[in-house]
Amino acid sequence: MSTVLVCDDVLPVRESMRRQVASVPGVTRTVAAGAGGATARTAPGGPPDVVVMSCTDPRSAEQVRSWMAARPQTAVIAVVAPGDGDTGGAAMAAGACALLVREPSTPELTAVLHHALAVSEARRVASAAGAGEEVPVLTEREHQVLAGMSRGRSNGEIGKELFLSEDTVKTHARRLFRKLGAADRAHAVAIGFRAGLVR
Structure with a gap:
């Protein structure tokens, strides 16, 4: 069963999108709520697979x-206005x-929905594989890279801050992904x- 939550403050837009999402093969349940707020994160029926x-x-x-902190296994699709690359880029970061x-x-x-459902499934599998295990120790560089990610920095931006090449940042990122x-x-x-590694 896959649940998709549609969040938009404009009711006609929200309902139109919800109906379109409900018609996509593989989606078994749709829920609608206002854009991004607490009501969305506590939608009935448990956390959705995709928002x-x-x-x-x-x-x-x-x-x-906020969604990612509250529901890390959920995949978020950002819906933006035509030409609004800045807001879209910030949402992706x-x-x-x-x-x-x-x-x-x-x-x-x-x-896009099928991609997001696959991402959500991968996160659930990774979370289940690591359930009950102690949080591993990260190196100082891995901590720094994770902190940069938490601030929405790209690999290139993290590299400039730490005086590292982008490839080196990617190597540290892959290692911390495996550890976590x-x-x-x-x-x-x-x-x-959740583990208190970044604040």
Whole structure:
């Protein structure tokens, strides 16, 4: 069973998207709520596998980050207005796994949703594999790279801050992913927050 939560403050837009999402093969349940708030994170029926979140302003990135901290196994799709690359980029840096431009075609929505469902499944598997294990010790560099990720920095930006090449940052990132049992950057950051490795 796969659940998708559609978040948008405008009721007609929200319902239109929810109906479109419900028509996608592989989606068995849809829920709708206001964009990104506490009501969404406590939606009935347990946490969703995927959140389709309307991202309309710079605060949206913090809503995505909040989602990832509260529900690290959930995959977030950020829905942005046409041409709004800045908001979309900030949402991706905060942990969204994909972007959609508002009013997507059904084939586009289907492809992105299937990708997000696969991401959510990978995170669940990684979390189950690491359940009950002690949090491993990270090296100083791995701590620094994880801290950079938690601030939404790209690998290139982390490299500049630490005077490292981007390839070196990627190597540290791969190692800390393995140590934490994380499927991706957002999952690693969520684990890091819960374990007190980043603040």
